[in-house]
Amino acid sequence: MGILQPLEGNMAVAEAMRQINPDVVAAYPITPSTEIVQTFATFVADGKVDTNYVAVESEHSAMSACTAAAAAGGRVMNATSANGLALMWEILYITASLRLPVMLTVVNRALSGNINIHCDHSDTMGARDAGWIQLYAENVQESYDNLIQAVAIGERMDVRLPVMSCLDGFLVSHSYELLEVEDDDAVREWVGPYKPNRPLLDIENPYTVGPLDLYDFYMEHKRSQWEAYPTAMQAVIEEGKRFGDAFGRHYGLMETVELDDADIAIVALGSAAGTAKDVVEQLRDQGVKAGLLKLRCFRPFPGEQIAAALAGRKAVCVMDRAASFGAGTGPLYHEIAAAMYGAGHAVPIQNIIYGLGGRMLRPEEIETVFRDLVQIAESGKVTETCKWLGVRE
Amino acid sequence: MKHYPPDAKWHEMADAGIIPQAGNAREYDVSGWRSEHPVRDAECCIQCLFCWVYCPDSSVIIKDEKVVAFDPVHCKGCGICAQVCPKQCITMEPGGEMPQE
Ligand code: SF4
Ligand code: SF4
Numbered sequence: 110m111g112i113l114q115p116l117e118g119n120m121a122v123a124e125a126m127r128q129i130n131p132d133v134v135a136a137y138p139i140t141p142s143t144e145i146v147q148t149f150a151t152f153v154a155d156g157k158v159d160t161n162y163v164a165v166e167s168e169h170s171a172m173s174a175c176t177a178a179a180a181a182g183g184r185v186m187n188a189t190s191a192n193g194l195a196l197m198w199e200i201l202y203i204t205a206s207l208r209l210p211v212m213l214t215v216v217n218r219a220l221s222g223n224i225n226i227h228c229d230h231s232d233t234m235g236a237r238d239a240g241w242i243q244l245y246a247e248n249v250q251e252s253y254d255n256l257i258q259a260v261a262i263g264e265r266m267d268v269r270l271p272v273m274s275c276l277d278g279f280l281v282s283h284s285y286e287l288l289e290v291e292d293d294d295a296v297r298e299w300v301g302p303y304k305p306n307r308p309l310l311d312i313e314n315p316y317t318v319g320p321l322d323l324y325d326f327y328m329e330h331k332r333s334q335w336e337a338y339p340t341a342m343q344a345v346i347e348e349g350k351r352f353g354d355a356f357g358r359h360y361g362l363m364e365t366v367e368l369d370d371a372d373i374a375i376v377a378l379g380s381a382a383g384t385a386k387d388v389v390e391q392l393r394d395q396g397v398k399a400g401l402l403k404l405r406c407f408r409p410f411p412g413e414q415i416a417a418a419l420a421g422r423k424a425v426c427v428m429d430r431a432a433s434f435g436a437g438t439g440p441l442y443h444e445i446a447a448a449m450y451g452a453g454h455a456v457p458i459q460n461i462i463y464g465l466g467g468r469m470l471r472p473e474e475i476e477t478v479f480r481d482l483v484q485i486a487e488s489g490k491v492t493e494t495c496k497w498l499g500v501r502e
Numbered sequence: 503m504k505h506y507p508p509d510a511k512w513h514e515m516a517d518a519g520i521i522p523q524a525g526n527a528r529e530y531d532v533s534g535w536r537s538e539h540p541v542r543d544a545e546c547c548i549q550c551l552f553c554w555v556y557c558p559d560s561s562v563i564i565k566d567e568k569v570v571a572f573d574p575v576h577c578k579g580c581g582i583c584a585q586v587c588p589k590q591c592i593t594m595e596p597g598g599e600m601p602q603e
Contacts, residue, residue, distance in 0.1 A: 206518065206519060207518045207519070207520075208517055208518040209518075269517075269518075307520070315523070315524030315525070316520050316521060316522050316523060316524055317520060317521035317523065317524055317525070317526065318518070318520050319519070320519070320520075320521055320527075322519050325508060326506070326510075326515070326519075327519075328512075329510070329511065329512035329515060330512070330515070330518075330519035332512040333512045333513065333515065333517050333519075334517070334518075336513075337517075
């Protein structure tokens with residue numbers, strides 16, 4: 110049985126890491142994720158885990174060490190944010206290409222400049238093509254639950270991919286919440302022991318990892334990596350169900366609120382979805398048929414499932430907590446608009462960019478988004494595809 | 503499978519771009535990369551082995567602790583051996599052809 114504990118997002122993540130007891134953590138601290146590795150380092154010092162904790166000199170080294178340790182045959186975890194993730198960039202692609210299930214908690218923070226330590230999704234959105242699975246948490250409970258599931262998803266022998274478990278900087282990482290922390294043994298049993306796939310330290314069976322790979326074979330290797338993502342999406346669904354069966358909290362690719370009969374709907378990631386839930390309920394009380402699609406799994410991108418869920422709405426708004434500069438819209442909008450077009454659904458879609466660098470998203474603002482959607486549903490037209498919300502104009 | 507044939511399909515290969523054997527670089531013929539090749543004047547050579555130490559491709563062949571030849575399959579013609587030779591006994595000659603020894 111789990112017990113209810115008041116914990117901050119970062120502490121809940123550190124707690125999940127303690128329960129998972131990885132072989133190696135190689136980390137370099139960065140706000141707002143510092144507390145995760147700091148708390149975990151005390152677990153190591155107090156002998157509560159068997160982890161080999163490597164204090165490295167940069168995030169580039171951190172991810173290099175993590176990737177190497179995973180190739181050697183260890184279960185490996187790490188945490189970072191924003192500029193730290195950016196410094197890992199080169200290695201992120203290699204970890205995924207080598208099919209190594211490294212678990213990285215990303216506490217989402219604005220990627221400079223100017224320098225800012227608060228939440229937006231510019232860090233992980235930029236890393237969306239690196240080949241990592243990405244799960245986004247709405248609150249502290251989900252941050253804890255997602256990391257435990259991430260291990261099971263990424264380590265599945267038919268998946269073998271690294272996972273970013275994302276939570277909103279400060280909004281979730283530094284917010285206290287009463288969450289259910291499961292029993293240590295139950296978590297360990299649910300996750301299971303680590304089974305390395307061809308560990309490099311198996312000196313009886315040497316092989317070559319990460320060799321020069323040119324025009325004659327590289328494309329076949331990328332094609333083979335491509336094949337892992339539909340399987341990974343299936344694993345997200347199956348492990349979400351298995352987790353729910355064990356602990357009572359079921360997860361899937363997305364969560365919907367009042368969506369089935371909604372005329373107008375918002376799509377959001379992370380903590381904004383929590384605020385939007387309240388607004389949806391208020392509007393429902395007023396007779397407005399509002400709904401919400403909270404996307405949990407952004408990579409692999411469940412385009413078909415999203416399109417099916419949004420089909421039949423009269424107007425949709427995709428909320429982006431990141432700007433894709435030069436694209437004219439945010440990254441989540443691109444993918445959802447493409448998925449809707451591909452599925453043949455001609456639903457008008459508004460794009461909103463909000464919350465950059467920790468700018469507060471208030472319920473009244475979400476309500477104005479829904480009010481605008483009522484207009485769009487009536488006219489069938491989006492006058493301005495991308496609007497900025499909460500900016501002084 | 504020891505070697506993937508050049509027409510191997512993506513699903514016929516090990517995942518993650520690994521090569522299922524270790525140390526098989528020696529099976530890779532890079533002689534075609536050479537536009538120049540090293541020629542050593544054996545009379546001039548004092549057998550200091552600098553060229554052997556510095557060759558990035560382990561292509562200076564040693565027998566009984568003495569330089570005897572260059573490896574025609576793996577020498578890339580980079581010219582480092584010629585640069586480091588303290589007696590300047592190695593000349594880079596034009597062309598990739600090297601005597602097979
Ligand atoms: S030319 Fe370069 S590769 Fe060839 S033997 Fe000399 S140092 Fe080695
Ligand atoms: S560096 Fe020059 S002198 Fe020394 S072993 Fe090589 S060829 Fe001979």
